[in-house]
Amino acid sequence: MKNAKFKMMSRIERLFMLPFTFCITAALAAGCGYQFRVEGAGPTIGGAKTAVSQEPQPRLVIRALENKSFEPNLEARYTNYLRHEFSSGSGVQVVPDSEAADLVLTGQILSVSVPTLSFSLTTTLESRTEVMVLVKIEETRTKKVVWAQTAKGSSEFYITPDLQFNRALQNRAMEQAGRFAAADLAARFLIHVESGGLNKPAAAPVPIVPAEK
Numbered sequence: 001m002k003n004a005k006f007k008m009m010s011r012i013e014r015l016f017m018l019p020f021t022f023c024i025t026a027a028l029a030a031g032c033g034y035q036f037r038v039e040g041a042g043p044t045i046g047g048a049k050t051a052v053s054q055e056p057q058p059r060l061v062i063r064a065l066e067n068k069s070f071e072p073n074l075e076a077r078y079t080n081y082l083r084h085e086f087s088s089g090s091g092v093q094v095v096p097d098s099e100a101a102d103l104v105l106t107g108q109i110l111s112v113s114v115p116t117l118s119f120s121l122t123t124t125l126e127s128r129t130e131v132m133v134l135v136k137i138e139e140t141r142t143k144k145v146v147w148a149q150t151a152k153g154s155s156e157f158y159i160t161p162d163l164q165f166n167r168a169l170q171n172r173a174m175e176q177a178g179r180f181a182a183a184d185l186a187a188r189f190l191i192h193v194e195s196g197g198l199n200k201p202a203a204a205p206v207p208i209v210p211a212e213k
Contacts, residue, residue, distance in 0.1 A: 058198065060092040060137070061101040069131075071112040077175060078109055078133065081182035090186040091193030103146065107135030110150075114170065117156060129173035130154045133181045137189070146198050149188055153181030 062083050067075040082105070087094040095101050110132040117126040136148040155176040157169040192198070 057091065057093045058103050059095045059101040060086065060103045060105060061095060061097050062086065062105045063097065066108045068108050068110050069112040071174065074109055074174065078178045081179050082185065085182040085186035088186065089190060091190045101140055103137050104140050105135055105137045107133060110134055112174065124159045126156060126158050128154055128156045129170060129177050131174065131177045131181055135185055147189060147192050149185055151181040151184045153177035155180065
């Protein structure tokens with residue numbers, strides 16, 4: 001009976017001692033210079049890298065926009081917005097007009113409007129600046145239009161009792177609306193380039209229909 005109890009206790013003690021023995025063994029192995037290592041590249045977040053095209057980007061010249069609106073002195077600023085946005089990410093390399101280019105962008109500021117958003121019985125409380133820009137891109141050698149697009153930008157501003165300050169707010173809203181329109185055009189042209197659209201005939205620019213109120 002005593003031998004059976006002794007054997008049972010020994011078995012239980014061995015079970016409790018196994019994890020302790022394993023820890024000591026692992027510590028000694030680490031002290032002797034053995035380490036657990038995972039070789040090779042680890043998992044890549046987002047999957048494999050996308051192959052980068054080795055073809056050079058087309059060179060694009062952006063000409064000064066023509067101002068068809070009743071708001072003066074917008075053409076230089078809006079042209080600079082287009083140059084900045086197309087340089088940042090449109091699938092092309094923007095170059096000065098004096099350099100050789102594959103493509104040329106021309107366009108027009110079609111309209112600028114300032115509709116009222118909210119008002120009281122006596123005054124306007126909030127307005128919006130809306131601008132419409134039309135651009136087209138053609139090949140410099142063949143004069144073939146490869147892309148044409150209309151874009152609309154808008155920005156809101158509040159009306160204050162100070163008329164001079166209101167004009168400053170409206171000018172700032174017009175600038176922001178112009179940046180939005182330029183960014184939209186650059187993003188659309190990037191999609192056009194990546195989908196191989198430069199090798200296809202250009203479609204007519206899609207008119208923007210104002211939403212019903």
